Amino acid sequence: MRYSEIFGKTLKNIPADIQLPSHQLLVKGGFIRQVSSGRFAILPLGYLVSEKVVNIIDAKMRELGSLRIETPTLHPIEIWKKTNRDQAFGDLMHVVEDHREAKFALGATAEGLMTELVKAENPTYRDFPILIHQFSQKFRDEMRPRGGLLRVREFMMKDAYSFHTTEDDLKEWYQKYFDAYLEIAKSLDLTVVPVVADSGAIGGDYNHEFMVESASGEDLFVKCESCHSAWSLEKLEKDENKKFEDGDACPKCESGALKFTRSIEWGHTFNQGQFYSIPHKANFVDQDGAQKPLWQGAYGIGIGRTMATVVETHHDDKGIMWPKNLAPYKVHLTSLGPSEEVSELADKVYSDFNENGTTVLFDDRNVHPGEKLQDMDLIGIPFRVVISTRSIGGGGVEVSYRDNEKSDVVPASQIADLLNSFYT
Ligand SMILES: [Zn+2]
Known part of the structure; x- marks a missing residue:
């Protein structure tokens, strides 16, 4: 969505x-x-x-x-x-x-x-x-x-x-x-x-x-x-x-x-x-x-x-932290900034999720990155993927979790494995 x-x-x-x-x-x-x-x-x-x-x-x-x-x-x-x-x-x-x-x-x-x-x-x-x-x-x-x-x-x-x-x-x-x-x-x-x-x-x-x-x-x-x-x-x-x-x-x-x-x-x-x-x-x-x-x-x-x-x-104090089996979507995907490279990768990741049947909320709005990150915390989906010029420079996408500070920049091809191990 x-x-x-x-x-x-x-x-x-x-x-x-x-x-x-x-x-x-x-x-x-x-x-x-x-x-x-x-x-x-x-x-x-x-x-x-x-x-x-x-x-x-x-x-x-x-x-x-x-x-x-x-x-x-x-x-x-x-x-x-x-x-x-x-x-x-x-x-x-x-x-x-x-x-x-x-x-x-x-x-x-x-x-x-x-x-x-x-x-x-x-x-x-x-x-x-x-x-x-x-x-x-x-x-x-x-x-x-x-x-x-x-x-x-x-x-x-x-x-x-x-x-x-x-x-x-x-x-x-x-x-x-x-x-x-x-x-x-x-x-x-x-x-x-x-x-x-x-x-x-x-x-x-x-x-x-x-x-x-x-x-x-x-x-x-x-x-x-x-x-x-x-x-x-x-x-x-x-x-x-x-x-x-x-x-x-x-x-x-x-x-x-x-x-x-x-x-x-x-x-x-x-x-x-x-x-x-x-x-x-x-x-x-x-x-x-x-x-x-x-x-x-x-x-x-x-x-x-x-x-x-x-x-x-x-x-x-930032928002909801849904338990895994109650979250409205399995993944919250966000693209930050106006770069074409970013939106291309985000579109690709989004369609991959859709193809393999993973429910995903894709924040594709053209609004300030700070607002998107705040909304991501507020809505409270446990597994998040952020795509930015910085993440692409670091090798791909940033995967983070609502209930801890941990985040990793990984190649987009690894998202599915991380998602599977998170939800099992
Ligand atoms: Zn008693």
Whole structure:
């Protein structure tokens, strides 16, 4: 891709009220634009990253045996009323009315809808487990959206649902999703700490939040330095019915000290037991012919929030430092200066990349070299090739890496080998 042709470029200046690093860098780097408070457009560069996040998550869900589906954004309000979720979500929920005065909730999550969907198939014990997931827009009318993609009013979420015939099966599968979340986090180069959390408005028996340590996070998790038990602060204080402070004694082992960590809630898994199936009368026919309520779990990851969390944990003062498997392109190629010799070699290197199927962002703009180098750091592609009169004088092209100071001038014929060894 020629950068001159890309829609949505880097910005020199961004509004002063943009505070979090991920928000600043994603806007400045040309990955996202705010449309209105808490609602963002994902531009082409951002979309390439978002697509990679979706593919990593989707592949892991399919590996578990989950099948991808699509469901409507507008949920009949009656579905939400069956478990009083309309009350529990309260002002966070968007409600719209059609021309026949039928009311709909804009999906904030989809347990009720999925439960109805499974119920309508009249499943028998032979049909389980039922494992389904979707990627769809979710709506939460946050009072105070903040921090770019970290807390928004509308966002793409992967929500997965599992349905089972016994509590033991649910527990076994919950653990599989839990383990899958740890593997997904690893693929995204995120260090996560799963903590026992409160189920809030979503409801259920027990659940975990997957926290990523970050000064930009708005949640605190608490971990015992001795027995390693970990909770969200909210959950711990609710369970123990008292306030806690950093350094307090662990209520579980009573010997360790509690450490508070500021963090971003990246993912959330819920064991929902029969919280939905009983009020929805969502049953299956068991081996003995009896109708019994389903057991179910739900598992969410926000896609935009994942992008923001990766940027929060992968940047320096010059820009983003994408992990290898999330970078929008494998290579950032830049030509510096107006020399014909430089542009000829750059065109040749660019077409070689295209021919062998290497994704490349080629900054072919006729702008000041300093600006091109700054944009290269800002956009944050890990493997870079710079072509200048100086590099040609030194024997070819300059290969450098976003996450270290190392750079080498090598003949253009060696780029492919360096690239292969970098990406394997
Ligand atoms: Zn402890």
